[in-house]
Amino acid sequence: xxxxxxxxxxxxxxxxxxxxxxxxxxxxxxxxxxxxxxxxxxxxxxxxxxxxxxxxxxxxxxxxxxxxxxxxxxxxxxxxxxxxxxxxxxxxxxxxxxxxxxxxxxxxxxxxxxx
Amino acid sequence: xxxxxxxxxxxxxxxxxxxxxxxxxxxxxxxxxxxxxxxxxxxxxxxxxxxxxxxxxxxxxxxxxxxxxxxxxxxxxxxxxxxxxxxxxxxxxxxxxxxxxxxxxxxxxxxxxxx
Numbered sequence: 001x002x003x004x005x006x007x008x009x010x011x012x013x014x015x016x017x018x019x020x021x022x023x024x025x026x027x028x029x030x031x032x033x034x035x036x037x038x039x040x041x042x043x044x045x046x047x048x049x050x051x052x053x054x055x056x057x058x059x060x061x062x063x064x065x066x067x068x069x070x071x072x073x074x075x076x077x078x079x080x081x082x083x084x085x086x087x088x089x090x091x092x093x094x095x096x097x098x099x100x101x102x103x104x105x106x107x108x109x110x111x112x113x114x115x
Numbered sequence: 116x117x118x119x120x121x122x123x124x125x126x127x128x129x130x131x132x133x134x135x136x137x138x139x140x141x142x143x144x145x146x147x148x149x150x151x152x153x154x155x156x157x158x159x160x161x162x163x164x165x166x167x168x169x170x171x172x173x174x175x176x177x178x179x180x181x182x183x184x185x186x187x188x189x190x191x192x193x194x195x196x197x198x199x200x201x202x203x204x205x206x207x208x209x210x211x212x213x214x215x216x217x218x219x220x221x222x223x224x225x226x227x228x229x230x
Contacts, residue, residue, distance in 0.1 A: 033216040043223060044223050045205065045207075047220075050216060091157060091158065097216075102163070103160070103219055105157040107156060108157055
């Protein structure tokens with residue numbers, strides 16, 4: 001079974017600075033997908049970014065980018081120019097590329113952006 | 116632009132009572148999911164429905180039943196609520212094909228307390 005580990009329960013960053021959230025996973029598969037979701041205090045789960053394992057190029061979405069290291073099974077999220085609205089719980093998630101529909105989540109990292 | 120709609124948003128039950136959580140999506144998605152979120156545990160999959168007419172157990176199915184009423188609606192039922200089922204429940208949907216990378220879209224959650 002796949003596992004997803006987020007080793008940082010909480011992090012904080014000053015507004016306008018850059019922060020990196022860590023995620024590692026364990027799988028024996030070669031084809032899979034990785035996601036970062038954001039959950040602000042409103043509780044809604046919002047997709048931030050996704051990465052396909054067979055793509056070597058790291059995904060980027062505006063201020064959000066990932067550092068995907070397939071051999072190390074690492075999938076970190078970098079947030080540049082942090083904004084107060086980035087304050088949220090961030091979840092890393094793994095999805096198999098096979099017939100399994102299951103999305104496996106890490107336990108989350110609470111990010112606080114300070115003014 | 117409703118997306119995934121869950122009702123109710125909050126509910127308090129007494130131990131032993133029954134309850135059905137409703138979920139509907141208007142994105143014409145094939146697959147739907149029910150998760151529970153507990154502090155420090157991330158999201159865990161309760162049941163999912165890969166397509167209309169099918170349902171499968173997830174990671175924590177005990178004490179729950181589901182019904183995929185039609186393509187739009189996927190309900191979660193607690194037959195005899197227990198305090199251990201106090202949680203926040205999320206419904207999600209995706210345009211899922213086996214092995215696909217389509218992200219899941221989440222509702223706003225239902226906060227359920229069992230006394």
